[in-house]
Amino acid sequence: MTVDANPVDAPSGPGPRLPVMRERGQRQVFCGLAGIVWLHRKIQDAFFLVVGSRTCAHLLQSAAGVMIFAEPRFATAILHERDLAGLADCNQELDRIVAELLGRRPDIGTLFLVGSCPSEVIKLDLAKAAERLSAAYHGRVRILDYSASGLETTFTQGEDACLRALVPELPSLPDGARSLLVVGTLPDVVEDQFARLFAELGISPVHFLPPRHTSAFPPLGSGTLVLLAQPFVGDTARACQARGARILQAPYPFGVEGTLAWLRAAAQAWGIDEEVVTAVTAPAITRAERGLAHHRSELAGKRISFLPDSQLEIPLARFLQRECGMTLVEVGTPFLDRQLMAQELDLLPDSVRLSEGQDLERQLDRLRADQPDLTVCGLGLANPLEAEGLRTKWSIELVFSPVHGFDQAADLAELFARPLRRGALLRV
Numbered sequence: 001m002t003v004d005a006n007p008v009d010a011p012s013g014p015g016p017r018l019p020v021m022r023e024r025g026q027r028q029v030f031c032g033l034a035g036i037v038w039l040h041r042k043i044q045d046a047f048f049l050v051v052g053s054r055t056c057a058h059l060l061q062s063a064a065g066v067m068i069f070a071e072p073r074f075a076t077a078i079l080h081e082r083d084l085a086g087l088a089d090c091n092q093e094l095d096r097i098v099a100e101l102l103g104r105r106p107d108i109g110t111l112f113l114v115g116s117c118p119s120e121v122i123k124l125d126l127a128k129a130a131e132r133l134s135a136a137y138h139g140r141v142r143i144l145d146y147s148a149s150g151l152e153t154t155f156t157q158g159e160d161a162c163l164r165a166l167v168p169e170l171p172s173l174p175d176g177a178r179s180l181l182v183v184g185t186l187p188d189v190v191e192d193q194f195a196r197l198f199a200e201l202g203i204s205p206v207h208f209l210p211p212r213h214t215s216a217f218p219p220l221g222s223g224t225l226v227l228l229a230q231p232f233v234g235d236t237a238r239a240c241q242a243r244g245a246r247i248l249q250a251p252y253p254f255g256v257e258g259t260l261a262w263l264r265a266a267a268q269a270w271g272i273d274e275e276v277v278t279a280v281t282a283p284a285i286t287r288a289e290r291g292l293a294h295h296r297s298e299l300a301g302k303r304i305s306f307l308p309d310s311q312l313e314i315p316l317a318r319f320l321q322r323e324c325g326m327t328l329v330e331v332g333t334p335f336l337d338r339q340l341m342a343q344e345l346d347l348l349p350d351s352v353r354l355s356e357g358q359d360l361e362r363q364l365d366r367l368r369a370d371q372p373d374l375t376v377c378g379l380g381l382a383n384p385l386e387a388e389g390l391r392t393k394w395s396i397e398l399v400f401s402p403v404h405g406f407d408q409a410a411d412l413a414e415l416f417a418r419p420l421r422r423g424a425l426l427r428v
């Protein structure tokens, strides 16, 4: 999917140290519907009803990439020509589809109406529809809406929009109480590891957003400390702040360094001694470093470029440079939230070329001139670049795979080592 905009190239900076090249032009990235693929797995009583076109349905089906044998937890209500031409009452149709769905699926606790490009173009008001349907199904199903259209969102912004829609639904944390809220989807296995580490550190209670079941929403209030697990949930973080929560500044929990600093930020806010942090994290750090050592020998000295896609680019680049010895050529990010990325930017080397936004042709020209050993990019660009002889890594895999935390640090490095190994074999 490509979106055109006016090209602008104005240098700006997150702070005094690193210059940022800002680009505005044609970009190539998934829309926010992709987020449904991991969100529907995480929130087990949610259903995502996309109000969109056959294109949206195909995108979802191919991004999910699996045959669905059980009852799925997402679907597309397809707008037909009559709907798009304004000849049918889309609200009536939507009410009928929702009634059928909820009649068949008593297991649905929260229904998300997800906006798309076609529903936005015909100005179908899904917020009003969610309000109307919430009143009709009050006490039985919570009905919320958010937009994941390619006109408004890219790739990981879909998750941010979904979590942002949940924030007003969270119950209030009682005055005087405090809690830690980890924001951003984590695979259950990683969430369990972090929950254990927080418990051993003495941090409690700890909640996660999104929750596994919407029947167990975490509380939110002025005693909530928010720790971001993903760098792309800025709107959700600001919505939590608006309800009194405080955002803890930390790097993101990728690799040993990022994970330790992330846990330490929570421990410091809880008044826990550094010796406790060291003692609790030591076994996992030893395991992680042992696992990383193997991949470091494959990755060290290799040159890597990131094209702007998932918003994970900066934390991953930091991990690959500082813990795996890779050389960063260009690190592109679709958006740079200077506030939420401040600690990560401090850890990047002066030599990195940092870019925000995309002007596809210009970026490809730079990439061809740079000839990095590995390029991290979206699915649409990977095959053409491979055909040109460049080795690529699909950024979408980095969002789908368990990559956070100490115990996944070696797996994360392996995801980058694998295409290099394959490239070496092809050259033999």
Ligand code: SF4
Pocket (backbone or CB within 6 Å): 001, 031, 032, 033, 052, 053, 055, 056, 057, 059, 115, 116, 117, 118, 148, 149, 150, 151
């Ligand atoms: S929401 Fe828009 S960009 Fe995304 S699949 Fe549907 S039509 Fe394409």
